[in-house]
Amino acid sequence: MRPIVVIPTRLGSSRLPGKALSDINGQPMIAHVWRRGIEAGIGPLVVACGDQEIVNAVREFGGRPVLTDSALPSGSDRAYAALCEVDPEEKYDTVVVLQGDLPTIDPSAIKATLAPLVRDTECEIATLATVIDDPVELHAPQVVKIALAMIPGDIIGRAVYFSRMVIPYGTGEHYHHIGMYTYRRQALAKYVSLPCGVLEQREGLEQLRAIEYGMRIDVSVVQTEPLGVDTPVDLERARALLAGR
Structure with a gap:
């Protein structure tokens, strides 16, 4: 690569x-x-x-x-x-x-997005997730969840769907999507050429365009969740986390 x-x-x-x-x-x-x-x-x-x-x-x-x-x-x-x-x-x-x-992202998490592409040549796009432990986070619509098909004990799985709702139904782990992507070059060229999908519009999630048009997204599960800065409160948290770095 x-x-x-x-x-x-x-x-x-x-x-x-x-x-x-x-x-x-x-x-x-x-x-x-x-x-x-x-x-x-x-x-x-x-x-x-x-x-x-x-x-x-x-x-x-x-x-x-x-x-x-x-x-x-x-x-x-x-x-x-x-x-x-x-x-x-x-x-x-x-x-x-x-x-x-994502000013606080762990560099090892950035590297982790390469792993699914190395592991399986059929994977076109790779992204990240963390396990959700907080029930409030699980039910928050701003936290995007992944229906992740993954063998127990593994740390890489295939994304079946993304939603702001709690998915999948039933007991077991739930995963918080971290919004950064690594593409095979041809997959990126294909993705940006596609029209906006119906599911993408309903959920307000761009990654569903790839799913809707049959592109494969695999996910690396990492331990640390980076802070995405979207509000003044997030900005203050980032300042505190990066103080002295």
Whole structure:
């Protein structure tokens, strides 16, 4: 495998405007995410920027920015646009799409997204999950759950469905989806070419587009759940977690 890490990010955010450049202990949030990607040691890293202001910030801390169309509909679309610009000769065949709002993610979790692709050549997209232990989290609609087909004792399984509701029914483990993806390059090209699916619209979950059109998503179960920064409260938690790092 020849992986490249792409961090898609933009300033537009309904709940936390300008969050990519929000200050976390003297550095913009995107700098912390970039650092986690570097620490993972997977391959070269580029930042797919939806705004010139982010391009300027990334250059300032020594990263490699790519300016993309601000109107692109998703992080995967933005990552693919940057990929096509920096690698038109298709040197890299695996694309780690590290979301730009995960400043506390463990670098080992980023690396864990490669494991399903290495293990099974039929897997097209890989993502992450953690076990849900809190009943409040289990029933919270903002926590996306995975119906995960996995042999007991294993840490990699196949995603059957994603939902904001509690799935699957019955006793057993439930899994919280962590929203970062690693694609085989051809799978990313296919995904961004697909129209929005019916299930995607109903649940408000982009990953269901892949499921609806028959693409295979496998999941690595990890121990640590990164903080996704979506609100001012999340931002304060990230500042506390990263203090002194």
